[in-house]
Amino acid sequence: MKDEDRLTIAGIEFRSRLWVGTGKYKDFIETQKAIEASGAEVVTVAVRRVNIVDRKSENLLDYLSPQKYKILPNTAGCYTVEEALRYARLARAAGISDMVKLEVIGDEKTLFPDTAGLIEAAKILVKEGFIVLPYTNDDPVVAKRLVDVGCPAVMPLAAPIGSGLGIRNPYNLKILMESVKVPVIVDAGVGTASDAALAMEYGAAGVLMNTAIAGAKDPILMAEAMKYAVWAGRLAYRAGRIPRKLYATASSPIEGML
Amino acid sequence: MRITVNGEAREITEGQSVASLLSELGIQDERVAVELNLTILKREYFKQTLLRDGDRVEVIGFIGGGRGLGYEG
Numbered sequence: 001m002k003d004e005d006r007l008t009i010a011g012i013e014f015r016s017r018l019w020v021g022t023g024k025y026k027d028f029i030e031t032q033k034a035i036e037a038s039g040a041e042v043v044t045v046a047v048r049r050v051n052i053v054d055r056k057s058e059n060l061l062d063y064l065s066p067q068k069y070k071i072l073p074n075t076a077g078c079y080t081v082e083e084a085l086r087y088a089r090l091a092r093a094a095g096i097s098d099m100v101k102l103e104v105i106g107d108e109k110t111l112f113p114d115t116a117g118l119i120e121a122a123k124i125l126v127k128e129g130f131i132v133l134p135y136t137n138d139d140p141v142v143a144k145r146l147v148d149v150g151c152p153a154v155m156p157l158a159a160p161i162g163s164g165l166g167i168r169n170p171y172n173l174k175i176l177m178e179s180v181k182v183p184v185i186v187d188a189g190v191g192t193a194s195d196a197a198l199a200m201e202y203g204a205a206g207v208l209m210n211t212a213i214a215g216a217k218d219p220i221l222m223a224e225a226m227k228y229a230v231w232a233g234r235l236a237y238r239a240g241r242i243p244r245k246l247y248a249t250a251s252s253p254i255e256g257m258l
Numbered sequence: 259m260r261i262t263v264n265g266e267a268r269e270i271t272e273g274q275s276v277a278s279l280l281s282e283l284g285i286q287d288e289r290v291a292v293e294l295n296l297t298i299l300k301r302e303y304f305k306q307t308l309l310r311d312g313d314r315v316e317v318i319g320f321i322g323g324g325r326g327l328g329y330e331g
Contacts (some may be wrong), residue, residue: 095289
């Protein structure tokens with residue numbers, strides 16, 4: 001992305017508009033290669049108990065250096081406000097940054113967010129000085145509430161996590177983007193490159209994905225595809241698409257025809 | 259003396275510090291957070307904090323995860 005088109009959230013400048021998760025890869029080498037190929041600068045990680053039984057097991061951060069990447073801890077797997085707060089605070093104590101991707105999950109089957117809990121948890125964490133990036137649904141009103149409590153960006157889903165269904169409700173997503181003044185990162189549900197490009201064409205500031213890359217037959221190739229898709233979508237958004245018309249408009253002049 | 263570390267019972271010596279426990283477990287402390295009896299213990303207190311019988315210690319780090327449920331360590 002060109003320098004003048006950097007994404008800025010809470011005063012932090014991001015080189016890449018593609019953000020990626022680090023789960024579901026075969027091993028750390030594949031994780032590292034795919035993330036390298038994606039060109040992503042932000043990588044999300046989960047917060048879990050350290051394996052104290054097998055200390056020979058390797059650490060993800062040996063493969064993704066915090067000097068090179070912005071490590072974004074999430075509260076994945078948290079179903080209550082209390083749980084999400086606990087994980088967010090632990091993530092900060094582990095000492096990477098004040099940024100947290102806040103998830104409060106409301107339903108096991110769909111992994112849809114519990115938006116009431118999300119707003120409540122966001123409010124508390126913002127007061128504690130966190131930079132809260134909330135995983136939310138595509139509801140514009142909820143997005144506004146999240147901004148009201150101090151979130152410097154919102155991360156609505158395109159479709160259920162890991163579903164690969166693409167953008168299921170493009171009009172809501174567009175309304176959401178027009179309803180808030182903060183960057184909107186489309187998070188979850190992207191299945192292939194065109195989905196990511198579409199999200200960017202609608203005006204998303206970025207796209208976060210994991211399964212679409214990690215679950216592809218060739219994750220490294222898909223990571224590269226996503227890099228170009230996000231880039232192309234962003235350029236198209238800035239360029240401004242032509243209006244849709246029902247009938248043809250000739251591209252070649254009639255003048256000079258025999 | 260018996261404590262619980264990440265849900266597992268563990269025998270430790272009297273007067274052992276949190277820092278000493280981490281080093282015994284082979285854990286580099288710059289990448290983890292420690293919760294002692296549900297309260298986060300700041301890194302600067304690892305050395306001076308001595309463990310007591312029945313303490314519940316959680317040692318937390320980062321693992322691969324991005325969307326939804328992360329992988330269990």
